Amino acid sequence: xxxxxxxxxxxxxxxxxxxxxxxxxxxxxxxxxxxxxxxxxxxxxxxxxxxxxxxxxxxxxxxxxxxxxxxxxxxxxxxxxxxxxxxxxxxxxxxxxxxxxxxxxxxxxxxxxxxxxxxxxxxxxxxxxxxxxxxxxxxxxxxxxxxxxxxxxxxxxxx
Amino acid sequence: xxxxxxxxxxxxxxxxxxxxxxxxxxxxxxxxxxxxxxxxxxxxxxxxxxxxxxxxxxxxxxxxxxxxxxxxxxxxxxxxxxxxxxxxxxxxxxxxxxxxxxxxxxxxxxxxxxxxxxxxxxxxxxxxxxxxxxxxxxxxxxxxxxxxxxxxxxxxxxx
DNA sequence: CACTATTAGTTATGGAATATAGCTATATGC
DNA sequence: GCATATAGCTATATTCCATAACTAATAGTG
Numbered sequence: 001x002x003x004x005x006x007x008x009x010x011x012x013x014x015x016x017x018x019x020x021x022x023x024x025x026x027x028x029x030x031x032x033x034x035x036x037x038x039x040x041x042x043x044x045x046x047x048x049x050x051x052x053x054x055x056x057x058x059x060x061x062x063x064x065x066x067x068x069x070x071x072x073x074x075x076x077x078x079x080x081x082x083x084x085x086x087x088x089x090x091x092x093x094x095x096x097x098x099x100x101x102x103x104x105x106x107x108x109x110x111x112x113x114x115x116x117x118x119x120x121x122x123x124x125x126x127x128x129x130x131x132x133x134x135x136x137x138x139x140x141x142x143x144x145x146x147x148x149x150x151x152x153x154x155x156x157x158x159x
Numbered sequence: 160x161x162x163x164x165x166x167x168x169x170x171x172x173x174x175x176x177x178x179x180x181x182x183x184x185x186x187x188x189x190x191x192x193x194x195x196x197x198x199x200x201x202x203x204x205x206x207x208x209x210x211x212x213x214x215x216x217x218x219x220x221x222x223x224x225x226x227x228x229x230x231x232x233x234x235x236x237x238x239x240x241x242x243x244x245x246x247x248x249x250x251x252x253x254x255x256x257x258x259x260x261x262x263x264x265x266x267x268x269x270x271x272x273x274x275x276x277x278x279x280x281x282x283x284x285x286x287x288x289x290x291x292x293x294x295x296x297x298x299x300x301x302x303x304x305x306x307x308x309x310x311x312x313x314x315x316x317x318x
Numbered sequence: 319c320a321c322t323a324t325t326a327g328t329t330a331t332g333g334a335a336t337a338t339a340g341c342t343a344t345a346t347g348c
Numbered sequence: 349g350c351a352t353a354t355a356g357c358t359a360t361a362t363t364c365c366a367t368a369a370c371t372a373a374t375a376g377t378g
Contacts, residue, residue, distance in 0.1 A: 020221050020228060020236030023285070028292055028304060029198035030217070031311035034238065036195035038315055039188035055335075058189070062179050069179060072355060077179030079193065081337060086357055108344045108355040126182070133187055139313050145187060148310045152190035154298055156197055214364080231326060240366060245328060267326045267373045 039136065046132040050125040051095065057125055059088050060114065063098050064122045068111035070103075097121055198295065205291040209284040210254065216284055218247050219273065222257050223281045227270035229262070256280055 024030045040054065047057050062074055071089060075082040089112065092098045097118035100110040114122065137145055183189040199213065206216050221233055230248060234241040248271065251257045256277035259269040273281065296304055 020225050020232065021217075023220050023224050024217055025308075025312070027202075027288065028296060028308055028311075029195070029202050029288075031308050031315065032191065032195040032198050035311040035314040036188070036191040037238070039191050043186075043188050053334080058180075058183055061182050065182050066179050070355075071357095073179065079196070080335090082356070083338085083358080084336065089356095106345070106355080110356075129186065129188075137187060137314065140310065144310060147306065149184075149187055149190050151299065151303060151307045151310075152187075152194040153184070155194040155296065156190070212363090229326075239364095241327070242329080242367085243365065265326085265374070269327075 039133070042132055042136050043129060046128050047125055050121060050128070052121070052125055055088050056091055057122075057129075059085065060092055060097055060118060060122050061126065063092075063112045064114040064119050067113050068101075068103075070109040070111065072109065074112065092118070198292070201291055201295050202288060205287050206284055209280060209287070211280070211284055214247050215250055216281075216288075218244065219251055219256055219277060219281050220285065222251075222271045223273040223278050226272050227260075227262075229268045229270065231268065233271065251277070 043054055058078055062077055071085050072082055075085045098112055098114050103109050103111050202213055217237055230244050231241055234244045257271055257273050262268050262270050
């Protein structure tokens with residue numbers, strides 16, 4: 001693809017100082033995304049030694065805390081499509097962290113239950129994750145962290 | 160795949176009340192991700208009528224504010240890989256919102272400049288985006304929004 | 319100046335998250 | 349009983365993000 005030369009010599013700097021994304025920084029969404037990305041990659045790195053990804057850890061965690069939850073309930077709780085839970089549940093089951101059990105009263109659905117290994121894995125990963133977050137958020141006081149979570153939850157209601 | 164029946168009848172509810180993701184809600188990262196997702200889909204919906212996606216809007220915005228920025232600088236500023244900027248820049252160029260201009264002093268790089276149409280498109284989209292955020296964050300006071308942004312930026316330093 | 323290393327942009331590719339449509343088996347409501 | 353809805357599953361497409369490798373051009377070093 002041919003491109004024209006600059007019509008005039010490129011100015012050395014006709015832009016104000018400061019970061020390139022100064023305008024974007026005025027959006028809450030942009031800052032949210034960047035902060036979220038940082039915490040996500042931090043979490044992924046932390047969970048990896050446990051053989052878990054963020055999605056599998058999240059599902060495992062919900063199953064540990066809510067024995068006999070169904071896949072549909074899990075999907076709804078985690079804000080994901082039912083179809084996308086299948087492979088995640090498959091992975092957890094193959095790793096013997098959870099089991100699928102037929103529900104006598106509704107043979108369409110499966111009751112999901114963590115195995116003992118699943119509970120242990122969740123607890124160990126949760127501990128590591130909490131301390132990784134702790135480290136990442138060291139610059140924020142406890143009050144600030146609490147306020148951050150409070151503000152975020154008010155953006156994402158549906159308690 | 161065959162599955163075993165439940166060894167005992169599924170308990171009606173041996174789980175505490177409340178949302179399924181109660182444990183996950185204790186992580187800042189989880190709340191960040193959920194809030195971020197909401198703002199992202201809100202932004203995507205808002206930008207769509209302008210023929211922009213979040214990535215193209217972000218790049219366009221940086222180029223408008225920083226004439227003659229290079230693709231590498233853009234990538235660094237937006238925390239993305241250089242290789243992934245190419246298609247985004249291609250799209251903006253094909254839509255005649257920006258142009259690639261050879262830099263006389265370094266013939267490897269391109270100076271990116273927004274066209275008049277690009278500037279107008281950015282401004283219109285930015286206005287829509289700001290008001291969409293405004294609407295989304297109506298529950299938060301101005302002070303709370305400012306504090307949210309401040310806390311987020313402290314998670315993502317590098318000013 | 320020659321040679322090496324580095325950089326800018328590009329291309330190709332793969333992984334992971336996400337969204338939709340359609341399928342089977344089962345359950346529910348009239 | 350029959351239409352409709354639901355649970356789980358399969359297949360598929362998209363988008364985002366990351367990596368590797370390539371070229372052309374530049375910078376550094378002897």
